[in-house]
Amino acid sequence: MVASRSPDQPSAQKKRRRPALACEQCRRRKVRCDRNLPCNTCIRSKHALCTYTSQTKPAPRKSPKHGAEGTEGTIHTALRLPDPILPASQSLRTMRHPVTSTSSSAASSTPLAAHTRLENFRDPVHGSTNPNESGLGFPEPIAPTSRALSEASPATHDARNLDGHPLFTSDPSSGEHAGPADFGPWRPVNPTRPPAAVSVRAETASTPGSCPGSSSTVNSLVDRVKQLEQQLSDLTVKYGAREEDVTQPAPGFREGLRYSRGCVSKTRYFGQSHWMNAADMLYRLVNFARKFENRRSSELYIDLEKCKKLGRIIKARRTPSFSSISTGKSMPSRELADALINNYIRTFESIHRIIHVPTFKADYEKYWENPSEATDSFIITMQLCMGIGATMHDERFTLRYLAIQWFWEAMFWLITPCEKSKMTISGLQIRCLMHYLRQTANIGCDLTWISAGALIRTAMYMGLHRDPKSIIKMSPYRAEMRRRLWVTILEITLQTSIDSGGPPLISMDDFDTEIPANLDDEQLVEDGDSTFPVPRDPGTHTQMTVPLAVFETFATRLAVTKRVNEFRSDTVYEETLRHSNELSKSLQKMMQQLKAHPAVTSFQLRYVQFLNYRLFFALHHQIAPLAQRNPVYYFSRKMVVDTALRLCEVAFLSPDKSGTGATVKPATPSEVDFHRLTINGAGFYRSIPFQGIMTLGLELINTKEEEARNGYSVIYSGAEDQLRSILSAAYDWSRDRILSGETNIKGHALSVLLIAHIHGLEQGVSDDKIEEFFEDACRERVKECYDLLKDLAGGDLLEEGVSMPDVHDLDMDFEAGVDMLGDWDWGSMDNNGFGFSSIMNFNAMPEMFSQ
Template identity: 30%
Template sequence: MDDGSPLLSAMSTSGLNPRRRRPPVCIYENSAQPLRRLGNEPTFQLNSAQEYHEPQNSFSVWRSSAPTQERTPQTGLSQPTATSSIAASTPSSHSSTREVEFLRSKIRELEEQLSKAAGTPTQSTAPTPTSDIETTTSQLAGTFHVHNENLPSNHGESQVISRTFWHKTRLYGQSHWIGGISLLRELAESIEPYLLKEGSKAVSGLQKCKYLGKMIKSQRAPQWPVPVTPDLPTRDVCDTLVDCYLRTVERIYRVVHIPTFRKEYAKIWPSETQPDAMFLVQLKLVLAIGTITYDEDFSLRSWATHSIYEAQTWASEPEFKSRLAIPFLQIQILLLIARELIGVDGRMVWVSAGALMRTAMYMGLHRDPACIPKMSRYASEMRRRLWNTILEICLQSSMESGGLPLISVDDFDTEAPGNFEDDQLEMEDCTSHPESKFTSVSIAIALRKMFPIRLAIAKSLNDVRCQSSYEETLRLDAKLRSCYKEMCRTLREYISRSAQNSLSRFELLVLDFIMRRYLLSIHIPFFGPSLHETAYAFSRNVVVETALKLFTSAHRSHASRAGSSLNTDKSPGETEFSRLVVNGSGFFRTAPMNACFLISVEIRTRIEEEESLDVLNIRPDLLAVMHDAKALNLRCIEVGETNTKGYLFMSLALAQIDALRRGATKEETPLLLIKAAEDAEEDCLSILEHFAAKGQNEKNGDGLDSSSTNPLPEMVGDWDFMMADDNLDFPDLEPVSWMMSGIPYGIP
């Protein structure tokens, strides 16, 4: 027996000699494997009373593979298997038997102590959920699988909590938009028997839209690989695009040092020599991101797409060691932001964000520059800024994809960026501004302060090991509100000073949007049960009110085009944010769309709950959202979105609400839904046919190279329609009025 064995230590501690009076056949000391401590690995205990950011010790045990081995149910530690053989093959030796029994008792005691030291409770106080997988298939929605948990309710009936969602080859967690849209499954299921009847154009219309959408995408995508070229728009257009980027995305996610960038940018115009390839790639990505807020019609989408392909080709070249530097990291960050916002395979950003995180760690950005000798002020702060932005990208892509963040607050010690203006970084003896002074880094600092609680929310929603505890949801809700309320105090100070370099309307809307997105996400899993169980009434109220305000702020500046009754006096920041939502894809598109689908479920439920002989009393602001959502979905298609399912399902949801309000029979309702689907697809077809014809003309003329003629798979069955569709509005609601009144979120 090894001298370091825990079993031998236990025997020595108890005053016994393990080699005394041992029978020849006694080999029990080798049957139990020694405990092996893997280290202090941080874990997230959903039901733990600890604060969310505190790590816990984690232990693991090597278990024997012998089939006769016994295990203790509570801890899983191995028991000696030689007990019975000892008793059978040894002459009657009462002392030996007592010794073995004593050792077994001692082992149990040590196991209990180990369990307590590891912080692992032997019994769970939370109800044990039972799980099942529900599969749904329809002509309009395709096939997807929902992994549910059934938790006991106060009334004895189990409540279903959706945990994960399977679609094609992908697994989504609860933060994914499909968690909200799954509540509308009955829409597709109710009309399924009528879709295959003779004369129905719903399925064929969807097939045509799908085909045209894939054709347009193939026309936009250049043939791979795409070498980097010095071709740029005119100087005036480039100047505007650079300003668009620096006023919007760069204010939220700090990537470039603005004075240095402008100096390099100014050099490329008078010079006849080709600019440095690395800066050219960086510049094109900056310009591509700027195209999103450049105009209302996203007229430079094709050029932006081509630029992203160029950058991806350049970044994929097999040059690794020479590119482990800050400029290459900046390009990688800009590339991921551009891919998501412009919709170039933006759904895979979570996968690429993992590689970005590891590249940054390999360069040591997860260690604070104070730990690295001979680091200039400029280099130190740029490393802190980039690491801060990488954390945001990883967290945001986690929420959008429904995947784990795969990062912990214990995995890095890099401090938040200092409150420096960019020009200060060029001086070594400068000192950071106080937190009360607004700078170009203030928003990044504010987001970093709320990173731990947002990370805890993402892990709670997407970690398959976490149980759906409502108490934990309420705890995260309270913590998030508390952190945001503290941040709002600082924001009000910025606004009250009205300095020249103050908080812009765009920055304010983005911050409000991000925080509402997290607040909405943690309550969505309990929204379905809340429609039938009063114990979750708080979540129902939070989901409805938060969805309403999130959608309003996102859609506000679209009102003048859609003919809404909203006040049309808009600031430049509101216009830029609206363009980010309408023209862009990903995080800022899917959240408002998911919000309006949740609102449709609420309206439908209220109608079904209403018992009155008079006119149904439905909130007009909620109804306004539905009509504005449909108009905005169509607008997204008009600016180049190729996926039409968002508009289709919004039309179906609105038609269902109208049928319920009119008191349509069960036989009439499916026919009304079929008619709404056919009308929606007809609206989309005319727009997509125009884009397809335009793309064909560019292909045959002097447009970008679109020679790719890949086959067009899967005419239907794709639930990824929310990756680029939607948003809304309604009257007399100020999305951030709570900031002036001191009430966070405007929710009681």
């Protein structure tokens, strides 16, 4: 509490003939001040506060009644710790906290001062204080921020409490995009200025320059403001707040983009990172499917129904009956088993550490010497490793049926009693291997986010989220195996979150397990008395080089995944750019580290790029369509195109550099392994190339449409030829996938329709005729796919008209409707006003181009 200064007390300041109207900061720097609050000079200098010196004068004589009221108001106001006076960008954050009745009464005591200051004040960002002025008002916080802050009680708002105070809300964004997000149908969330903003400005506007006559109440307020500034300064030092934390506006009070954060497919919700969110930009193809659904008597529809029946027959034959499941009864020959194990160790195990290779090989040799003495857990582990290795065995995945058999043997072992007995390191290894086999053999690979949740909770229940030093004393072998498994489980959790579009449900604060040491497996000995081996130098290549380099980027990738998949996260574009910049730096550092080791294989380099660079799709795909109308967002359009080109090159879909237009072919055994993985595998090994193909196809379509509008080419011929070559290679790639066992022809139809769309634009086909053009292009290719599926199914096909068996769809990967249309809910896909063009976007994208 600050008492009024006595008239007899000597003043510490030199008396002036006229009052100082400039703010203290401008007077100290001896520069001109415009006397606003805050003044433009303080705004440009990024000062945290802009303050004015109080000019104390003797209070005028008043009647006893009036004086009593003034004294009572002064005491009442002095007893309350007022809200701090804030700069313009910061004071508006206090709109989150309702103004108390006391401060309202104080503000009402100087109505002329508040009115004058509000008229003179112009916000440095929006340039106006009129809340009714369109596009210039301060926006209401977007949903996640406003909800969290609305729960704060006004009674608990105290300047001494820094938890959640807007003044100390950190925002590391360095972008300057603070105006309206876009024009047209893409609008910021509720761009209206809250009434609380006016109250805040009125409270903080009382300065000597705006008060015709200063009363004792105003003088007390100004003195207490100075006291509060000192308190805030002390608290800032105490709590370690940085200056940029104070001066930068909170993300929730900048403009947020409004776009779809996910789509619905039957009973499932796909978040922003799910690849189907990129498909909603192909709106003409969606319109084609919408109208085609009602023409069930057409030749194309009938052919698609035949393909659907064949797909169900093939999947039914691959699924073993539970009565025939018996562990270890479907073991291949020793020669084939050796090849499959080697395939797994040199590919997946070199990136995701699950087993201890020397121990596994020793048990593997013992198994072939005496199979009856092997434990069930080791047999399951060995079969799962062979199933993953079968993906790289040949280009037709001839061992797919064995891989599926081994998966269900592991599942049967896992669910049989007693479940607690499976909570071991071997049990966790089996769960991790089952995850990767689901991805490669296409066994419910779109449901892996669910099983990954059970996996990480099992690991935490076993204490893997705590570093071994924090639990009990154990051998270096056991400690390092726990650390390696934890890193692999974290990676599985993150990747499945990106695949499904679901939140990762894990944070960096949830574990304290240390990073595994840079050790070769031979340095770890399963001996309780052994000492911890000396780790290799970081520049020395070991079996942990690639996993450690990938894990260094985990925190950055986790932050990006949380941003895109947690629906309460903000949609401020500056934050998107900041996350994109951090991700780019992190991945560049990772690639530099890996390329510095000659022993790192081409498979490892291509695989880690598949894992990580697809996050740029999740960040920018929903924003890229805005670049068609607003050049501010051109960076997002460029990022998705560049990412698509990079990943298509990684997947051997780009033309070689000879200029002949031929597609790059794998040249080394390591490249052959990855090429086979993209053809035989499922999950993101399939969806990432499709994302790239859709992105590049849409870019070429946009280019052709711009050419038709403008009359000149907006892309040089070399880039156009490259895009055409990739689409042509995508057609061959999707056909090869059907030959290797793919039962869904929608992916093949996608490449056909994209090429047909481009040809239609070049031939000048009108919009009302383009759908007929699509149908003609698909008819011949669907018949070709039917012949391929017949060869894949083999003999003893069910005759046409015979009822199909009720087969449980184990894939669940958009397979329930193998036809082009399925049972899509077109009613939920009405135009919501926010889309690729000014009229096209859909909340729910149909399952048109899955698999």
